Amino acid sequence: xxxxxxxxxxxxxxxxxxxxxxxxxxxxxxxxxxxxxxxxxxxxxxxxxxxxxxxxxxxxxxxxxxxxxxxxxxxxxxxxxxxxxxxxxxxxxxxxxxxxxxxxxxxxxxxxxxxxxxxxxxxxxxxxxxxxxxxxxxxxxxxxxxxxxxxxxxxxxxxxxxxxxxxxxxxxxxxxxxxxxxxxxxxxxxxxxxxxxxxxxxxxxxxxxxxxxxxxxxxxxxxxxxxxxxxxxxxxxxxxxxxxxxxxxxxxxxxxxxxx
Ligand SMILES: [Zn+2]
Numbered sequence: 001x002x003x004x005x006x007x008x009x010x011x012x013x014x015x016x017x018x019x020x021x022x023x024x025x026x027x028x029x030x031x032x033x034x035x036x037x038x039x040x041x042x043x044x045x046x047x048x049x050x051x052x053x054x055x056x057x058x059x060x061x062x063x064x065x066x067x068x069x070x071x072x073x074x075x076x077x078x079x080x081x082x083x084x085x086x087x088x089x090x091x092x093x094x095x096x097x098x099x100x101x102x103x104x105x106x107x108x109x110x111x112x113x114x115x116x117x118x119x120x121x122x123x124x125x126x127x128x129x130x131x132x133x134x135x136x137x138x139x140x141x142x143x144x145x146x147x148x149x150x151x152x153x154x155x156x157x158x159x160x161x162x163x164x165x166x167x168x169x170x171x172x173x174x175x176x177x178x179x180x181x182x183x184x185x186x187x188x189x190x191x192x193x194x195x196x197x198x199x200x201x202x203x204x205x206x207x208x209x210x211x212x213x214x215x216x217x218x219x220x221x222x223x224x225x226x227x228x229x230x231x232x233x234x235x236x237x238x239x240x241x242x243x244x245x246x247x248x249x250x251x252x253x254x255x256x257x258x259x260x
Contacts, residue, residue: 071098078108081132088139089115095129104169104184108132112166115139117147120157120197128166131186134247138189141226146194146219153215156196164190164242173238182229188246194219205233205241219243224259235260 078097085092092110099105110132115122122142130138142161150158167186171178182188193203194215202212220243223230227245250256 071096078132081108081136082110085110085112085132085136085139088136088143089113092135094132100169102169102184103180104167106131106167106186109167109186110135112139115142115147117143117158119151120147120159122147122158123160125160125162126165128163128189129186130166130189134187134189137226137247138245141223145222145226149215149218149222150194150196153211153218154196154200154202155211156198156200158194159197160195162192162195164192182246182248187248188229188244191243191245192241203241204243224257228257230257230259232260 078094082092082094089110089112091114092112095109095111097105097107097109108131109129111127111129112135113124113127115124142158146161147158150156164183166183166189168181168183170181170184172181191204193201195201202215204216207213207216220230220232223243223245227247228250229246229248230243231239231245232243233240250258
């Protein structure tokens, strides 16, 4: 899906995100248990070196441009990331690092299917392939922030999110000659809708209930505390029905955020 527009974040928006983050962090397993929801126990980190295998072929060649593709085993840094990721996504699958002739690829690919959130398991529709560093941030946000927000505003556990494939070797907005999208490095994902345990579906850009609007507003605000780019309805026509979040670097410091 398209992404990346030029624009500026606002201090107020960031403050809002941080404020929400602080209050949400106070959500405890005990509080969830009091509401009749059994917290999912998080597994101990995987044994060091597990999954650090050599793979000769790219396991998920998702319509890439350019060839050949080079692969190599993941390094120690990605091993530690993977171990941490497994605490939030117990079933995360590690893949070999790869880079194709176009420049697409990542050093630490993982496939993420279900996030062990606070109080529920959240299935990701597309089982996206992501860079581990991004996957860890994304899954933590879902677990620690989005799932509690769903319970708070919608009154039901979050059980699913309709997402895009994550990794997608293409240019920004699919424009010819444009820079590679963050999707090309597995450091971006698109979110289209949220599904709750009571079958309620909250679709971005198509929501009419007041509770759902408040939920989506809070989700979007908190995303700015985790990601460097957050786009959605109102950013431009290309994002009218989904949120795009990524960890692309803006400016020299890399601390600048685009939260629209
Ligand atoms: Zn996107």
